[in-house]
Amino acid sequence: MSPPWSQPLDVDRLSHGETEIDFDVPLAELPRLRSRIAGIGGSVHGAARFGRRSGFAMAELSLVGKATLQCQRCMQTMELGLDGTTHVALVFEEADAAEVPDDLEPVLAREGRISAGELVEEELLLALPIVPLHEELSGCAVPPAASLLPEEAPEHVTQRPFEGLAELLRRK
Ligand SMILES: [Zn+2]
Incomplete structure (x- = not known):
């Protein structure tokens, strides 16, 4: 129904x-x-x-x-x-x-x-916005390479899609 x-x-x-x-x-x-x-x-x-x-x-x-x-x-x-x-x-x-x-x-x-x-x-x-964006850039999950201050990383973000990429870049 x-x-x-x-x-x-x-x-x-x-x-x-x-x-x-x-x-x-x-x-x-x-x-x-x-x-x-x-x-x-x-x-x-x-x-x-x-x-x-x-x-x-x-x-x-x-x-x-x-x-x-x-x-x-x-x-x-x-x-x-x-x-x-x-x-x-x-x-x-x-x-x-x-x-x-x-x-x-x-x-x-x-x-x-x-x-x-x-x-x-x-x-x-x-x-609703057609292209949704976090209002502040800091609201976005930042790649670890750019986050020198780990305490600023939002705690609720558990997925770090760029982590593997940053690791690859450092290894070149
Ligand atoms: Zn974002």
């Missing part, structure tokens, strides 16, 4: 009923996110409160969680905290997006339906 977050929901029914839903979504299971961001992992807990504004179905979407990504500089896993609220307008056709009020972000709900997973995916496609 498919998980609840993947089930298409009827946007008109939710928005007229001012329904609130909450959900947990494993990020690695969102196909568009997975194809765009290599090695994506983690999960978010979210809530969506549906309603209507200016003739559009809308949702207040709150997400809290953690994404794991692969740093493209040191190729180690990095974590990115997610915590935010956005307001989206659910449009049934792309042409309608132009009419959406400025403070709402248009999201396409094909045939008037969208799943919680698709909502999360739309948000994170905008929010």
Whole structure:
């Protein structure tokens, strides 16, 4: 059976009923996110409160969680905290997006339906970096040849992919 977050929901029914839903979504299971961001992992807990504004179905979407990504500089896993609220307008056709009020972000709900997973995916496609990098260079796992001060090495890093390479270089 498919998980609840993947089930298409009827946007008109939710928005007229001012329904609130909450959900947990494993990020690695969102196909568009997975194809765009290599090695994506983690999960978010979210809530969506549906309603209507200016003739559009809308949702207040709150997400809290953690994404794991692969740093493209040191190729180690990095974590990115997610915590935010956005307001989206659910449009049934792309042409309608132009009419959406400025403070709402248009999201396409094909045939008037969208799943919680698709909502999360739309948000994170905008929010997550396409080329994830540790914010500080020092956050990267440094090759041993460059780390003269061993106490500065992050303790949680157990894999040292460059260790063998540095050894080879010294031996030449
Ligand atoms: Zn890094």
